[in-house]
Amino acid sequence: MDKLKAAFSQAFTTSFNPKSPTGLSSDSIDSALQSHMVSKLRPSRPPLDKRKFSSLAVENVIERVKRVFEEKGRSELADLFELCYPNTLDTTVVHTEVEIEGGNRQGDDTFVITGDIPAMWLRDSTNQVNPYLPLAKTQAPIRHMLLGLIARQTRCLNTDIYANAFKKSRHQWGEWDKDLVHPKLSSLAWEGKYELDSLCAFLKLSNRYYEVTRDTSFADGEWTTAVDAVLGVMRVQQRGTLEELEEPAYSFVRVGNVPIDTLMLDGRGPPAKRCGLIKSPFRPSDDASTYPFLVPANAMAVVELQKLSALLTSLEADSATPSSSQTRSYKSLAEEANSLASEVKEAIYKHALVEHPRFGKVFAYEVDGFGNALFMDDANIPSLLSLPYLGFLPATDPDYLRTRTFILSDSNPYYFSGSAGKGVGGPHVGLGWIWPMGIVVQALTTATEDLGSDPEVQACVEILVKSTAGTGFMHESFFMDDVQKFTRPWFAWANSLFAELLLKLAGSDGTVDEPGSINDAPTDAHLAAAHTAVGAATTCSTAGEEDAKIVGEDVPEAGVDAPSV
Template sequence: MQFPTSVKDHPVVEQAVRRLDDLGDPRYGRMLVRRLDDTLARTINPMPDGTAFVVTGDIPAMWLRDSTTQMTPYLALMRDATALQDLVAAVLARQFQQIEHNPYANAFNAEPSGRAHDPDDLCGDPWVWEQKYEVDSLAFPLLLAHRFWRATGRTDHLARAAHVARIVIGVWRTEQDHESRSSYRFVRATGPQSDTLPNAGRGTPVARTGMTWSGFRPSDDACVYGYNVPANLSAAAALDGVADIAHHLADTALADDAVRLAAELREAVLAHGTVRHPDFGSIYAYEVDGRGNALLMDDANMPSLLSLPLVADIAATDPLYLATRRFVLSRANPTWYRGTAAEGVGSPHTPENHIWPIAIAVQGLTSNTAADRLKALTTLIDTDAGTGAMHESFHKDDPYRFTRPWFSWANAMYAELALDVVELGTRFLWSAGDGG
């Protein structure tokens, strides 16, 4: 199967470029086309079974999370674009295969090659690049499946999505009682401490709260405390989509299961995942353990607290979100940096004082003002170190000090923000009620 390698002549992209050019800087539109085309031309690998394997950039593996975000900007281009629809459907089919094969893995090989981030990891599955269990790795494909349906009206993937959703719900139910029911372990003998789980690979102890446990964050760093709050809220939103799909399929049992678990996750977050901050009032914690410990920070990787309107269907005007946002975008957040080149959120996954373009894009996409969205887009353009690409992170005072020269997720986030700035992004697609 052949998939498109360029969107340069797509009518929505052409319209977006014209609107971006009208803002007075031709770099905006040029970058949009280059970033959309780069993902199509360089990261998509058609497979003999009709699926599509998507590399994350400069690593030859497919991440469930990254491949979802890499496809997300194209949802705004789906109308009358059958080839793009077929591509996203093929990516979903590959994601479904991967979850069915190993729902605890976060990244996979294109074939059973045995390649791995660390060959000495406990997981010896030749299909698995890495088995860092992350709640978001299961949530993101379900979000994509539902949003793809809404954007296109296509239903040919829904039965498979429902099957995968049952697997996911089973895992999330098990991990609500990680201490007693889970057999998952992760031990890595080499690398930083954030690459392995303490307590013989079980992670730090947690009490039952109703949230579902995660060994690792969306950054692939180990959780300090086992309940990652933004991931739980993202899982709840994914379950809302599952319920919608199940109702369409007249699968009452699945719909009821999804609704029930989504409610449990949200109730547990409100009961155990919020704290009272002396300067900001009630805010979401980043991680908790149900034993009285809470980690107050955010991470640039999504799901993040900053990204909740994008990944958890929480309104950008919600008071609890706004208070949390004020915390995240302040010096009180240990991963927020301000320098001479930019200010924004970084991650413990990268060096100190490094800001992530993903987080800058998220800040723009979740802003309630057009001026802030354009400011974020301009910052991304101004900090690309002359490469014409987004990077994983860059130093707050010097964009030429950056990590990862080719990071497709960050490129996709630029495209998503650029489309949003000119009111052609997915946010406007949903508000218009398009799709199924």
């Protein structure tokens, strides 16, 4: 109790907020509680029978990667991988089998919450399951979980094409049900912020699943309808503001006192001039854009549209007749996707590669088509820093390298450096708050063949280890001078992204059929016996969300001169 009182005392003296009714910000209260709890509890995963979704293949990857780090003398990375890599499956996934087509066969449905918010974001859910996609090639349970997520995203988009986040059911309470959105949202939508990258995330999951498995069973009439709708929205959102002055295709108004939570000009957003780019009124942080054309999201659209075109072309070649519910042929959709990708890519280099007074030609974060450009970057993906991670260009590209130098400098208004670390943040949480996600992306996009020996990557890893503040997990953000001050202790996307970095550092492709796999790469079929031993019913547990919250204990702080990873 004395430690808790001391933590609150420090919060009062260092984080006084005169605008708060209590004089104390909620963030400082949260930090005080988190600091106290971190020192008392040990980081761990939920018990086996409380995990939302279990996979022996995932456990196999964990053991193999842990062994690699332990042999390198990096036990702290082994421990963090054990917690972060399975966090999405352990705590956020609900997978069920559902009857479809009048009960003639079984289908899959997968709902993935973000963590501490009981809703599914299209962007987050795709990225949360990304580390498990390599397993889908050989592991049927993982494959069905992913098919369920594609199916769920498909139904969501066919219901509310402009929404970014969704409820599990229409009967669920929604925090933003009073927002004024056009087109009007259904009761299934959690939030109606149109973000271009949300549509791209749907395409990314379908594209990557196909690349790994070559399975096209997801590409039914509903999926094709969703793809057609996505392409339609992208085309419509290329319009200039004056082209739809009387009847905008989309508008959003939220009543409140947070300017970046709503759109200007009666919900239309900032003025845009047609230039070939696609508008995105909101960023991947869910903040309103300053200028309407978000460049990283357009770059992501180029990549995913090109892949979609290839997927649709394969479907055209393999399918004698399209589904009876299709309104357009695979060939027509493929041509539209390819044409749109080419148009957007050309527009990026024409309108978004802009002269900076200090760094020369760099990619702007946002432009408006009138010649105005915003020089900044945000830690959320897609970002300018993540362009190689997205697949838009190589990390050695000269335009990217100049842009990267700008991003990781004090010329970027959202790059912060303090005694606890340095990295990119954003306006969503505020000034001085660094996002681990941005540091992971910095490491993943370093122009080096050997990540483990690169000094920049090593420095990023040490900051990331410290940023956990002993909880064993990544957070949304931490304050640049104190890792004990952090936001969102349960943020599954950040854990999955960190796991991607650790997989690369361990030299793993994330599959169970690599040379030297433990137990000769046992399959998920063995998991039922393990569950029976502990009284679990199936490979999927639907325990309550409250059972999945974990807070941890301090781990030794890594020094700046730690050995190579």
